[in-house]
Amino acid sequence: MKHWRIEQMNWERFDPQRVDPDIVPLVKAASVVERNGLDYARYLKNVFADDPAFQQAVDNWADEEVQHGDALGRWAMLADPAWDYMAAFERYRQSYRLELDVAASIRGSRTGELIARCMVETGTSSFYTALGDATDEPVLKAICRQIAADEYRHFKLFYDHMNRYLRRERLGVWQRARIALGRVTESEDDELASAYHTTNDPVGLPYDHQRCIAAYMSRALRFYQPRHAARVTGMILKTIGWTPHGRLHALIARVLYRLLMMRQRRFARVMTTV
Numbered sequence: 001m002k003h004w005r006i007e008q009m010n011w012e013r014f015d016p017q018r019v020d021p022d023i024v025p026l027v028k029a030a031s032v033v034e035r036n037g038l039d040y041a042r043y044l045k046n047v048f049a050d051d052p053a054f055q056q057a058v059d060n061w062a063d064e065e066v067q068h069g070d071a072l073g074r075w076a077m078l079a080d081p082a083w084d085y086m087a088a089f090e091r092y093r094q095s096y097r098l099e100l101d102v103a104a105s106i107r108g109s110r111t112g113e114l115i116a117r118c119m120v121e122t123g124t125s126s127f128y129t130a131l132g133d134a135t136d137e138p139v140l141k142a143i144c145r146q147i148a149a150d151e152y153r154h155f156k157l158f159y160d161h162m163n164r165y166l167r168r169e170r171l172g173v174w175q176r177a178r179i180a181l182g183r184v185t186e187s188e189d190d191e192l193a194s195a196y197h198t199t200n201d202p203v204g205l206p207y208d209h210q211r212c213i214a215a216y217m218s219r220a221l222r223f224y225q226p227r228h229a230a231r232v233t234g235m236i237l238k239t240i241g242w243t244p245h246g247r248l249h250a251l252i253a254r255v256l257y258r259l260l261m262m263r264q265r266r267f268a269r270v271m272t273t274v
């Protein structure tokens with residue numbers, strides 16, 4: 001059961017005057033990554049082939065991810081009527097494909113796979129919260145709120161299943177931390193960069209990873225505020241099973257925020273040189 005529907009959104013309230021041109025490329029890129037959730041569902045159902053309860057949950061999860069893509073794609077077409085969401089998605093699928101037909105997780109264990117999923121949902125829930133807080137455009141704000149709430153529920157879903165597998169597979173805090181941080185740093189790999197390329201670059205312009213990841217990240221990280229970093233910190237620590245006391249937690253959140261801002265500035269510098 002989806003928690004909201006695209007048709008229920010008040011699309012009439014769309015206000016072109018309030019569209020931040022720096023947000024549009026991010027929404028376009030995010031829309032195709034979200035829609036690609038169906039592929040990821042196939043991969044997950046292979047990894048968890050003998051777990052029908054989880055497979056059912058994955059189907060529901062993928063339906064919601066596709067809806068995220070469709071809502072963001074529809075908004076991006078209002079913001080830029082010349083842009084075609086489905087054509088962009090096809091272009092993305094041609095350029096970026098996951099290895100789907102696997103028998104086991106690329107993370108080494110099912111717990112590891114679920115930790116990686118928790119990290120992805122941590123990233124998306126904080127990203128849409130930050131974007132929703134940053135935009136003044138009322139329809140995008142409303143979409144981001146709905147999506148951020150879904151992403152937080154997805155985090156809970158994968159977290160609960162992770163705990164179930166953890167009882168069997170018994171990964172320690174360090175192993176969990178290694179997998180979690182590994183997945184966080186992968187956000188700078190090809191998935192988002194090629195989504196940026198296929199949804200924003202004119203056809204014919206060659207893919208340049210450095211340029212595309214810098215174009216995406218320099219914009220996306222700009223919207224993060226300290227409270228978003230604090231939320232990310234809490235979700236990461238919960239996933240790896242480490243509960244430091246309040247002051248240490250707050251310190252980690254501050255360090256994370258500074259790291260995010262350093263990355264933002266580094267990517268912004270790359271943008272001035274390409």
Ligand SMILES: [Fe+2]
Nearest residue numbers: 034065068124
């Ligand atoms: Fe999503």
Ligand SMILES: [Fe+2]
Nearest residue numbers: 121124151154
């Ligand atoms: Fe999600």
